[in-house]
Amino acid sequence: MACVRILVSLPRPPPAELRCPGRSCSRCATATINRDTGALIDQASAPIPAAEFAATQQKIQRLNYAGIDFAEALPAANASATRIDTERMVLLYEAGILAFRVTYFGAATIVNIDSITGAVIPVPVPGFGVETTVSVAEMAGAVAHAQWMAGAEWIAIEANAFQRIDGVTVQVLLANRTTGRLMRPEVILGFYLSTAEFLAQGSQVSRAAAVAIPSPVRTGCIATLGVVQTVSPDLGVNRIALEVAIVGGVTIYTWVTGFVDAAEVERDARTNAALSPQKTIPIIVAPVHIGPADLNADGGVDGRDLAELLAAWGSFNPLLDLDANGWVGGGDLAITLSSWGPGPG
Secondary structure (H helix, E strand, O other), X not given: OOEEEEEEOOOOOOOOOOOOOOOOOOEEEEEEEEOOOOOEEEEEEEEOOHHHHHHHHHHHHHHHHOOOOHHHHHHHHHHHHOOOOEEEEEEEEEOOEEEEEEEEOOOOOEEEEEOOOOOEOOOOOOOOOOOOOEEHHHXXXXXXXXXXXXXXXXXXXXXXXXXXXXXXXEEEEEEEOOOOOEEOOEEXXXXXXXXXXXXXXXXXXXXXXXXXXXXXXXXXXHHHHHHHOOOOOOOEEEEEEEEEEEEOOXXXXXXXXXXXXXXXXXXEEEEEOOOOHHHOOOEEEOOOOOOOOOOOOOOEEOHHHHHHHHHOOXXXXXXXXXXXXXXXXXXXXXXXXXXXXXXXX
16 A cells, blocks of 8 residues: 655644644644545644754744645655655754655655745755855945945845956846836946946836835845844855735735855745834745746746747847847847746756
């Protein structure tokens, strides 16, 4: 009989329910389910050991942010492992990330699925493939300098650090609070390199509108960096970006900060931009690497990215000008099509 064992520290019943009902949980439930039919074979519970109670409560609090459950995590893990002989699934809270750990018979393969993004968490290899970073102070300083040089109407909605021959550069995306237009200057070694304004298009429009007067965003880019700094000592920041999404008819404003901790492990910190800094709590998730052709920054390249590119055809828009030739055209289309498909996670 094929079966899979599922463990989760939650009140009974049911063991696979992801939403905490808001009361204190003191027992850990274990369920054994027929992998082929989905039938419940056995269910048991035991008191949570006192030494693990605090950690379990942290795990349960993070469930409020979970986007997937066991049923959705399993197919993602199987697809990554190219196996279906699942032996065990456990909901873990480690290194600030709430994830489903899926193991297979023989314990030769282990896959971790981020409970918030649904993405496969890559196995961290310290020092390998770590992106260019700057300190929080350097990133905040570059953003402040760009905003000051551009003028009071310009507010940062994104910043990225990357290595150039002449030093590490911070590229800052600014939105005009009045006109909604965008500008992307660079700050390198304290010098401000200006750029031309351009019209926001596609997914850029909602991001620019998020900081328009009056703005629903209560915590800005610089304040968010300060909040994220509390997550880990000596962290380096690679990027920070304001995301706008509509969930259940409600518009959600989120700052996503990519950082590398002291152990050189990459992670993303998500914070609610509509809350004040005093009320903002960073939620750590697996890193989502945004490729140049992922124009709407959703983790992959598909028809929505293609639609944005075609809508801006022939215009000046540096965010869509993938081949950096000064305008949106055939070269950018070729890059988009060659990058087609889901992102690396």
